[in-house]
Amino acid sequence: MKVSFTINGKLKSVEVSDGNSPLLWAIRDGLDLKGTKFGCGKAACGACTIHVDGKAVRSCSFPTKYAEGKEITTIEGLSVDGRLHPVQQAWKEEVVPQCGYCQPGFMMATAAMLKEIPNPTDDDIDNNIINVCRCATYYRMRKAIHKAAALNSQNS
Numbered sequence: 001m002k003v004s005f006t007i008n009g010k011l012k013s014v015e016v017s018d019g020n021s022p023l024l025w026a027i028r029d030g031l032d033l034k035g036t037k038f039g040c041g042k043a044a045c046g047a048c049t050i051h052v053d054g055k056a057v058r059s060c061s062f063p064t065k066y067a068e069g070k071e072i073t074t075i076e077g078l079s080v081d082g083r084l085h086p087v088q089q090a091w092k093e094e095v096v097p098q099c100g101y102c103q104p105g106f107m108m109a110t111a112a113m114l115k116e117i118p119n120p121t122d123d124d125i126d127n128n129i130i131n132v133c134r135c136a137t138y139y140r141m142r143k144a145i146h147k148a149a150a151l152n153s154q155n156s
Contacts, residue, residue, distance in 0.1 A: 001015070001016050001017070001065065003065060005068060005071070006072065007027070014026040014030035014064065016065075020064075021063070021064055022041075022059060023059045024038060024048045024060045027050070035075035036048055036049075036074050037105060038060060040060070043058035043061035044132070045131060046058060046109060046131025047104070048060040048105060049106075050074050050075075051073040053071050056113070073108075075107060078107065085107075086114075086152045086155065087144075087145075090147035090148035091103065093144070094141075094147060096141055097135075102134070102135075105131050106129065111148075113125075113128045113129060114148060114152055118152060118153065119153070129145070
């Protein structure tokens, strides 16, 4: 089965034997975009978070067939023309990652949340950013999310 969609601004097609197979594998194995990570395989940890039509989605549980005609963004497509996205810039400035494995998913979840809640409170962050980090860098992530919101408002 052939599935076509736009990913990181480019129209792509992938061949999958089963349309129900997770989009994560089409992205990682079919398109060789390795920034989206496999964590739990049950949509619980968030390491595989991407954007589908601007909304945060756990790609490990999103059937590839539903990507047909959609606009998909992975961590590789978050920056534009070599300029870091405000979330990426804030993550860098706040030195958020420890091991870094889960961080692409956190950044994608944060970027989607900031579209809906441009100036989040700590409660907004707690209620919307529900990914899991084994290294427990949550304090630095919270600082980075507030910084990303400030950077977004400066760029507006």
